[in-house]
Amino acid sequence: MRDLLGQRQPADVQQRLARVGARLATVVGEILFNSNQFPLARRWYLAAARAAREAGDTYLADIALAGGAYLPIYAGEPREVLAHVLPRLDQGPAPTPAIAWLLGFAAKAYVSLGDRTGFERAIEASRISWTSARPIPSTRGFSLSCRRSTLSTRRAAGETSETSRGLLKRRPGR
Structure with missing residues (x-):
């Protein structure tokens, strides 16, 4: 793949190569995250987002952004989570499972605060976002963990009022 990327390719091939590179970098980022190699995981998620943007694939870029959001979530840094996801969410993106996932990260950060x-x-x-999202054809066969995570977000979103009451009642000072 490196040899192919090093040479100029027709635009459609270049776009496909960038998309494959984004998918690969996302998977590597997830593997490194699961191996507690957080600085390396961050670099791979950033590379994935860059490659996805180069390919013109905003959905794949959102998946990479969501992968990178795990780092501040697990570090217990809710303000950093919001700094990570809100710039994308403030753009008013179309509803997709990835956007639902990013919103789930924001919800978790808000609860922590x-x-x-x-x-x-x-x-x-x-x-x-989850219920009004259309299927994304460019992700066939990609990121089962994303599907698991969006399913978790969907479950959480379906229990909105009960979840918010239960979580926020337990917080001191509320």
Whole structure:
């Protein structure tokens, strides 16, 4: 693949190579994350997002962005999670499972900060994004973990009011 990327290719081939590179980099990022190699995982997720943007595949870029959001989530840095996902969400993207996933990360960050309104807004937007998303043909056979995660987001979004009441009642000072 490196040899192919090093040579100029027709535009459609170049786009496919960038998309394959983005998928590969996302998988490598996930493997490194699961191996506790967080700085390397971050670099691979960034490379995946760059390759996806080069390919013109915003959905794949959103998947890479979501993968990178695991790093601050697991580090217990909710403000960094929001700094990571809100610039994309503020663009008003079309509803997709990946956007529902990003909104799920925002909801989790808002809960960690004790922001009931932010949580309810994000989890409801996640539910809406999930239920109104069209199938994404460019991701056939890619990222089973993404599908598992979006299923988790969907479950959480379907329990919006019960979840928000239960989670936020347990927070001190609320």
